[in-house]
Amino acid sequence: MISPAQNFAAQLLASFTKAGVTQVFLAPGARSQALAIAAGQLAEANKIDLHVRLDERSMGFQALGSAIGSGEPAIVITTSGTAVANLHPAVLEAHHSGVPMILLTADRPHELRGVGASQTTNQVGIFADAVRECVDVPAPNGNDGEGIEAAQLAANAIAVALGFDGDQPGPVQLNLAFREPLSATEPNAAQLNPIVHLPQRSQWRPEFVQLDSKIPTVVLAGANAGEAAVELAESWGWPLFAEPSSGARYGSNAIVGYRRMLDEQSQLAQEIGRVVVFGKPTLSRSVIRLLFNSKIEVVVVRSQQMGHFDVSRRATHIVDEVSVDDEVDFHWLEQWRAADEVAQQNSAPAGELNRASLVRAVWAASENDDRIVLGASRLIREAELWAPAKPVAVFANRGLAGIDGTIATATGIAQVNQEGTTRVLLGDLTLLHDASSLVVDHSEPELNIQLVVGNDNGGTIFESLEMAKTLSQKTFTKLFKTPQQVDLWHLAQAYGWQYLRVENQDELQQALVATGRVLVDVRL
Known part of the structure; x- marks a missing residue:
């Protein structure tokens, strides 16, 4: 069976690979099946690293982390409809923090748009100005020259995502329409050898x-x-x-x-x-x-x-x-x-387990091959106060400084930097906000990643703001602190993570040398 969709998808993915892009993230779907099959073929030939995630929101942040950690554009593949919308938080962060991502969003052909077709919405412009470029690619029909078009699309997407034109790097969307038949087993993307010409970077004239x-x-x-x-x-x-x-x-x-x-x-x-x-x-x-x-x-x-x-x-x-x-x-x-x-x-006294000693312990445990990822919680502000001056790699999503996607982002960073340990310092609410990203893909290599949770039972970050002084304690707790009663041991067990409970400095020191996927529950 001949499928123009499969032929175009294979040419496009092979072109990205030929240009040196190796990190590909996929959430399964029907309309995107040709892209998935092509990515699978390239992965089987060890030409790309393919990461399959259950949901697009988590996948978007994992791709973001991969691009942050490697500097290489991460390719994200989704089916149509809400799958695309779920990428929006990660796309916004990538936009504001200059992280290169390439979004391959599968879509219905033009004749099925605006007529009530299932799983169809207006995906063109869905990210507004958060993408550097949005290209609405018509459904391929098997004509000569579509392979050359696919290679040009890939080269342009890479150049724009990396800021070759002198603009800020960031996400690019290729909205790819496909008609049935939506897939086939041929051509094998791993056997293609497209010609890809990346444009020259623009000349930089500093002021x-x-x-x-x-x-x-x-x-x-x-x-x-x-x-x-x-x-x-x-x-x-x-x-x-x-x-x-x-x-x-x-x-x-x-x-x-x-x-x-x-x-x-x-x-x-x-x-x-x-x-x-x-x-x-x-x-x-x-x-x-x-x-x-x-x-x-x-x-x-x-x-x-x-x-x-x-x-x-x-x-x-x-x-x-x-x-x-x-x-x-x-x-x-x-x-x-x-x-x-x-x-x-004159700083915090030694010996006590508090936010200051937690920050200092994480920094002390982290050396040249390690990484620290900070969640958007009170602890990143504590790190500003207490973290020592030390040349260790530290990451945080500060483009929009949102709470979302911290675990997924850290996982992406860990996947492209597998030497050493990735330590994620975050609050309990930040952990729960991204709990679905605890899912482990057992087909991939085991990672050394520690989720070091400063567990203070809720959003204490708000205690320093104006409303904490003007509202009653009951109202403040309900509207802002939002304490939770989730048992983190059961959460870790459910997702297959090792769980370590920490109540003093000695236990913290021991926990910070643990290997594998570890959830460290630090009781503050």
Whole structure:
């Protein structure tokens, strides 16, 4: 049986593989069966890593994690209808954090749209401006030239997803219409050898600014700031305020206790005259207040990954590189270092099991081959306070800073970085929000991944906000804290994870060296 759908799907997937894309994520469905068969053929030939998930929401975040961990576009295959809509949370995060993803969304042919056909909705534009490009591909009919068209589609999707045109990387949608017969066993995608030409990356012309060296300056490194923030701070002798997921919380200029000094409006904090911003800072109000302070100059260094950042609309310069006009007085840096040392000495007492000691223990246990993934809960803000300056890989979904998909994202990161251990530091509600991602695909290699759950029975993150002071305790608990009574031991057992309950520091140390898939229930 000849199936134009199968021929086109095989050519398309083979083209992606020929161009070097290897991570493919699939949720089963009828309309997408040709894509699934082609992906299966490539996986059997060891040309791709194929990950099959039960639901599209979880799959979307796992693909997101894979792309974060590898820098390679992740291909996502879905059937039509609500399957596509379930990708939306992960697509939004990828959009705002500059993560390359390629969405292959199967669809009905044009004649079956808008007439009430089953499992059919308007998938063109369903993600609005959250995708870099949406291409509505008509149903193939077997004409000559469709193989060349498939190769061109793949090359263009890769280039746009990776930002070859100079724009921010991000998700791309190929909406693929298919007519019956929806699949066949031939051609075998693994035996095809399409010709794929990726376009050249656009020429990058950086913009520079030269700053007055006499203004007391700090470097603020938000999410995904990277080593460029460290290099600038150390080049000009400026204190570095680096969030945990910045990729810049290390080196001799890192001031770990910056948030406490800003919260307390220390003398040094009041002397800040300029902030140079990298990445996307999101964690603390005291940091954001710096950017709105009319007495402080704001300079933003562009982040291709995190996109435009100028929340106060006050940036005097938005540039690619920074230099200064004269030598910098390192006395400013020494003052911050001395104050930081005092702040660390006056921090939480040792020996107690609390959020501070939990953060420090996770950082102490993590070395060069390990990774830390932070959920959008109270613990990432505790990490901003307590995590030491250490060159360990730390990830977090800070594009939209949503609670969703933390386990799935971490699983994707672990799958493309199988050396060492991936430790996920998250709250109990963040765990429950993504509990369906605990499903284990036993056909894939075992992962070393620890879900380190700071279990405080609910959303204590809201206790620091205004409504906690104005509402009655009963109302606050119902509307915001939302305590749950889920037995995490039974949850771990149901999904096949090892369960470890932790009630003191010694038990925590032992738990953090466990291997395999482990749920560590830390009672706070």
